[in-house]
Amino acid sequence: MGASIQDVAERAGVSIATVSRTFTLPDKVLPETRKKVLEAARELDYTISRSASALKSGKSSRIAFLTGGELDSWYDSHVLAGLNSILHDEGYDIPLYAVSDVQERHAFFSDMSIKRNADAVMVVSFQISHTEADKLATTGIPLLGINTEPIPEFSATVGIDETSSMELVVNHLFNQGHRSIAYVCLDPDTESFKWNGRARLQAFLSSCSKLGDQVEPTVIHAPKDETRADYALSQLSRMNRPPTAVICMNDEYALPLIFCMQRSGWMVPRDMSVVGFDDSTYAREIGLTTIHQDPYEMGRSAATTLLGLLAGQEPSESVRIQPSFLAVRSTTAPPEH
Amino acid sequence: MGASIQDVAERAGVSIATVSRTFTLPDKVLPETRKKVLEAARELDYTISRSASALKSGKSSRIAFLTGGELDSWYDSHVLAGLNSILHDEGYDIPLYAVSDVQERHAFFSDMSIKRNADAVMVVSFQISHTEADKLATTGIPLLGINTEPIPEFSATVGIDETSSMELVVNHLFNQGHRSIAYVCLDPDTESFKWNGRARLQAFLSSCSKLGDQVEPTVIHAPKDETRADYALSQLSRMNRPPTAVICMNDEYALPLIFCMQRSGWMVPRDMSVVGFDDSTYAREIGLTTIHQDPYEMGRSAATTLLGLLAGQEPSESVRIQPSFLAVRSTTAPPEH
């Protein structure tokens, strides 16, 4: 159906080698010849075949995107958009490996269909084990982490500083006078493959302990489903000395919790301060105090780093900390005594 | 680096043809032989090369995903997740063609890099022109629409019934006693390539006119950016006889509008009823009355249809209407006189 390089060569009266060069190394072709070829190509509506050039050149032109769970989170889909905004134009596809249960996870790392079929792997928000990372490393292709633990197997990692971000939050609340703070999150051990679940929890505990005995931390493991806000609220209510502030693992926990509180007659921040993480959809409009970060830019940053790596450059820094800051808005206030 | 089909053949003591068959047509290989091959493959950590098989078989194993604007909308990213949940396992990649300005749009349809490099095109939420559709049709590959106008060039279209969904909304408000209703949307002619912008606006106007002179419709074109809610509210405020209800083109307009109203001291639904479209993130938690639809399922539905098409089946129905319904919650109520 479509014209091949042969057809173009004949029409332009040159060899296929020249046609190939015209597209891949235009400088090595006489402007005049190039013009002829380009014209012939246009007339025949010729497009280069990805599979053919991939086969011959030995590069798959695919960057695997590995993530835990369906690609439905605000964070991951923005990372993807950012990656694609750069990699697409460079000729890369981004196959999506969304492993959402242990079987899929095991399958991914055992058949390793990625081998020879990807030029790099982006590990996104995924709590990868060392065995798994080792397995990936045997491919010899660059491994990049976005929103993951910076492990030695990765050529580079892009993310925010979880520890200092959480410290910003805890200190903000502490400075407002809060002395009992709850952290609401998924149970990182059972409910999810996401890395930041674990990292943020640890950061919360360490931030509190830095303040010594002055702050009493509580951890509430909420379920993943729609009942998470109700569950968290009921847990808070039944404590005999409830905290005065709640930090949520992300906005997707914080916002429903706020709505739920309002329906139950609690005033935010009067009765309870609430902080989120991410500064995602509606956070600004609602006035949520939250940690701001930009996953789209992280995707772009990772893509740029990767392109350098693929071009043979050494990564200038193996861990790239992206900016994040505490957006103080109207869901936090000093506690009423 | 990686083992090739040659290596496996040698190790298993068979020809490469047999190795190939073992993976693509296992039934045509003696169980005994198959076992040998599979074992050799495992020992060598062999994975089939996608580019090689793509080249030889003439199929690209790519399904192009064409959408207007960055892939950051709730709707589009859920469609993608749904598509990928089926197509990935079938061995398809889904390259993302996100055209967000006129240049990119023009480039996409003029270089047609998709030609010979995609087995099908998914047109998602995109207001495609007839010229463009014709151009795509010259590739001869299946064209599917998701959340698009059902045009003859498409083999199939998946979406909700925009007209009847909007009628559900308008009639709900009418039955509550609303007689002056505003519709808030992007200006479909200038601000976006998204199809439903146009379709919903038309549906709004026709739904109102079906009720004759009894309902007075107003259309407010709001900007795309963060000021959209403020802008819409200011437009509403300056009307000398403001409507009693507002329908928004989607939840991403409705929710900020509600927050904005609350900040300005308006009570929803007492002072103004608000309806959204999509039933997306937080809509349920906030109690937004909205049209519910499931883009993830639409993606899966379209993927299934496509696989049938690719397997040579005729599509059973060229337009597939996915279920949608009005979720009546707490942002609509009879108007106070």
Place this chain on the structure above:
DNA sequence: TTGAAAGCGGTACCAC
């Protein structure tokens, strides 16, 4: 059932 062999459509090396 299995093997031999002819490509699929490019790329890149080597002459000229």
Place this chain on the structure above:
DNA sequence: GTGGTACCGCTTTCAA
């Protein structure tokens, strides 16, 4: 600067 050509790794007749 351009052309000839040997592959890249697989799929798929066609014979055996």
